[in-house]
Amino acid sequence: MEEYLEIVEGDKKEHELMLFALSTCGWCRKARNFLDGNSFAYRYVYVDLLEGDAQKEVFEEVKRRNPRKTFPTLVVDDDEVIAGFNEDRYSEALL
Amino acid sequence: MNEEYSQEVLDLYEKLNEQAESYGYHLNPDKETTLFLVDGLYRNGERYGYMLCPCRMGEGDRDKDLDIICPCDYRDADLEEFDQCY
Numbered sequence: 001m002e003e004y005l006e007i008v009e010g011d012k013k014e015h016e017l018m019l020f021a022l023s024t025c026g027w028c029r030k031a032r033n034f035l036d037g038n039s040f041a042y043r044y045v046y047v048d049l050l051e052g053d054a055q056k057e058v059f060e061e062v063k064r065r066n067p068r069k070t071f072p073t074l075v076v077d078d079d080e081v082i083a084g085f086n087e088d089r090y091s092e093a094l095l
Numbered sequence: 096m097n098e099e100y101s102q103e104v105l106d107l108y109e110k111l112n113e114q115a116e117s118y119g120y121h122l123n124p125d126k127e128t129t130l131f132l133v134d135g136l137y138r139n140g141e142r143y144g145y146m147l148c149p150c151r152m153g154e155g156d157r158d159k160d161l162d163i164i165c166p167c168d169y170r171d172a173d174l175e176e177f178d179q180c181y
Contacts, residue, residue: 069151
């Protein structure tokens with residue numbers, strides 16, 4: 001799973017952030033814009049751009065973390081899951 | 096952000112806007128966001144042959160994906176809960 005994640009460098013490293021996203025999804029783009037705009041370090045993957053077993057493996061992980069299977073799914077510190085993008089919720093959890 | 100969208104995407108936006116309004120729904124007035132979503136719908140239409148929700152992951156099989164083809168089964172519940180669909 002780890003090998004499919006792209007790494008984005010940033011100044012804010014206090015949380016370990018993992019973003020499951022789709023390349024077609026506007027809310028996923030907003031989530032990335034929020035993380036980039038606030039200089040967070042994070043890892044992300046566009047699940048729709050993976051193929052075959054890789055896609056299956058990562059999507060299983062999304063379903064395990066977020067049974068509603070909505071995107072974006074942000075995992076904070078391997079524990080808290082924020083489904084969908086809502087700026088207030090992101091701010092509350094991360095800022 | 097000045098993004099260029101194809102004429103097909105712009106036409107689809109107009110068509111969806113008309114359809115939404117005729118059923119009493121409204122597209123997001125943030126046109127930049129909406130155009131990105133419409134572009135995603137268009138790309139999924141090309142990719143799968145049906146307009147899968149750009150924010151959901153499909154199986155690539157129309158029958159299995161029926162619930163997440165736009166407008167999806169979860170739209171009204173999302174509108175109820177979030178005032179917008181995801």
